[in-house]
Amino acid sequence: MHTYTGVPASPGIAVGPVEQIDHGTTGLHRIVCDPFRERALYDVAVVLAKDELRRLSQRAKGPDADILLFQIALLEDESFTNEIGDYIAAGAGGAAAVERAEQIFANRLKNVDDEYIRERSVDVCDVCRRVVDILDGRPRRRLHLKRPSVLVADCFFPSDLFSLDRRMVLGLASNQDSTVSHAAIMARSLGIPAVVQLGDGVAAMAVGRRAILDADSGTLVVEPDGAQIAQADCKIALSRLHGQQPDPVAALPCLTKAGTAFRLMPTCNISDSDTPHTRGAAGIGLVRTETVILYDQSVETQTARCRELLKSAEGVPVLLRTCDTHADDDAPWAGELQTRLNSHRLFQPQIKALLRAAADGDLRVVFPMIKDVADWDVCMAEVNVCRSELLEQGFETSPLMLGCVVDMPSAAVMAVDLMEHGAQLLAIDIEDLARYTLGLVQNPTAAVNQLTNPAVLRLVQNILADAAPRGVQVYLCGITVAAVSAMPAYLKIGVRTFSAEPAALLPLKKLLMEQEI
Incomplete structure (x- = not known):
């Protein structure tokens, strides 16, 4: 028996044989022609x-x-x-x-x-x-699983998972993938247990053996004994029994034990075919929108998609983050984008689409990577240019509630100035803020473990204190499953609106409801 510890990426427990996705070795027997x-x-x-x-x-x-x-x-x-x-x-x-x-x-x-x-x-x-x-000339055959199995790999490629019969996948275990890898995201959306970052060599060692994948604790137990298997089977049976009925907590109001109300919002992507349901949610957000740049979508296409999103929201607020072109400019498929944008973060067709669609619902827009007031003023000037051009073209526009994402310490320090210059809401990306504040840009896993660092808490607390008398709304965003345990600390200092990935919503609600705040 061997136990390996990684990082939980999607909760649950699975017991079964281990099959490996091996990407093989390239470069054998090649002959180079002219x-x-x-x-x-x-x-x-x-x-x-x-x-x-x-x-x-x-x-x-x-x-x-x-x-x-x-x-x-x-x-x-x-x-x-x-x-x-x-x-x-x-x-x-x-x-x-x-x-x-x-x-x-x-x-x-x-x-x-x-x-x-x-x-x-x-x-x-x-x-x-x-x-x-x-x-x-290597065959590209899909992996045919003859029996339900735990899949292991050094890292999972997207095409590995697309080609599988997902009913045969008990769980995923990866040596390298992170909690935001495609494998982890897909596992959470399908309810498949997953553990990542197990370390080099674990996948190859486990293949062909029986294993327990405990994605609640982040472990892979290879060749477990009978008692361990019986215990795991019992947990699985109880989980399935519990899952036969909707969790009653989902229908309860968002109140702590002391009666403090809080609000929860599921995140999504503008390109998602299935928008998160809004039953019991305070809204939808953050909505990521980078795909509008990568696909060079027209104003009409973006306007239609945004209207669909607002309609599906059924009247609750939709908090949308404009595309972050500073990040996407580094993607090889967007190599020509930088010239076309002329160094602007804002993609004008997107702004025009949002101004046109805003009449169809409660749309709130935040701009990412705002480091100071000068950045904010540039954004506002560009919004005004877009509005003027639309009016000249005969289009009606609607007012937008505008704000910014607080993902850098400079934005947190300058929050008062941003509010004085017209920011009506602040969406604090808590994981990014922790990474940049604590110098953990290259180590996101460590950043998740430092979300309650006093320096990060102090920045958020100061923002809340400055926002309250000005009537500026504050959202805590970027909450993953791994970040849920840190959220009571933010509830304690005054955060009342939490935006989390769908898989984190119910665990977060249960944890906050237990607080004596």
Whole structure:
């Protein structure tokens, strides 16, 4: 028996045999032809890879389909194609050129401060591996599970999970993936237990054996004894029995034991096909919107999607975060975006779409990466330009409640000035604020464990004290499952609105309802 400890990514317990997703070894038995033939082979491989991705995307939904479209966009990206073409022209084989480009473009994403963008480096590796497999003539067969199993991998590629019969997946265990990797996000959305960051070599060691995956405690027990299996089976049975009926807590009002009211809001992405239900929720937010840039959506398309979102919200507030182009500019498929934006964070078609759609619901908009009043004033000037242009074109616009995301210490320190300059709400991204405040930009896991650091609490407490007399609303956002345990500390200092990923909402509600505040 061996017990390995990682990071919980999706709660639950699973017991079963272990199957491994092995991405194999590339580069065997390659023969390099002349550059013209190598380039022709590469071009054909890209056509085949894009065809496979399109077929997969037809079966996928929402964010899953978006990821596949990201991969297609990368294969069409001029800078990516030129990088490979130049290396082939210098005498390299097509497969080797793709592997080199994979390292270059994946490393660019890995060096981005934003953890979500950093995790998209796996998408680069995934699509490059697909092209390399075609060039190497390796079969790309889907893994057929003959029995329900716990899947292990060094890291999961998105296409690994798209091709599986998900009814056969008991749980996911990964050596490297993080809690915001696609595997973790998918596991939470499907209710599949998942543990990540188990460490190098664990997946290969566990394959072919029986294991207990306890994603509540973050452990993988390989070759457990009979007593451990019986205990785990009992927990699973109780969980299933409990799950037969909706959790009664979900229908209860959001009140602590002392009668203090609090509000909960589920997060989502503007491209999600299934908007979180609003029954019992104080609203929807934060709504991420980076895909409007990556797909270069028109004003009409964005206006229609925003109206759909507001309609589905059924009257509750929708807190939407404008696209964060500073992060997305580092993505290889958005290489031409920086010139087009002329260094502006704001994407004018998005602002125009929001101004047009606002009449259809309670829309509240926040701007990310605002470090000081000068940034805020630039944003407001751009909003005014967009409004004026719409009016000149004969479109009606509606007032917006505007604010900013507090994700940097400078924004927290300058909160009073931002409010004096017109910020009507502040959305504190608590994990980002902790990362930047405590110098943990490259270590998000450590940042989650430091959310109750006195320095971070003091910044939030000061914002709340300054906002109250001015009637400015404050939201605490960026709350993941891993961050739930820190939230009573923020309830204690006065936070009353919490925006959390859907999987964290019920655990967060239960924990806050237990507080004597």
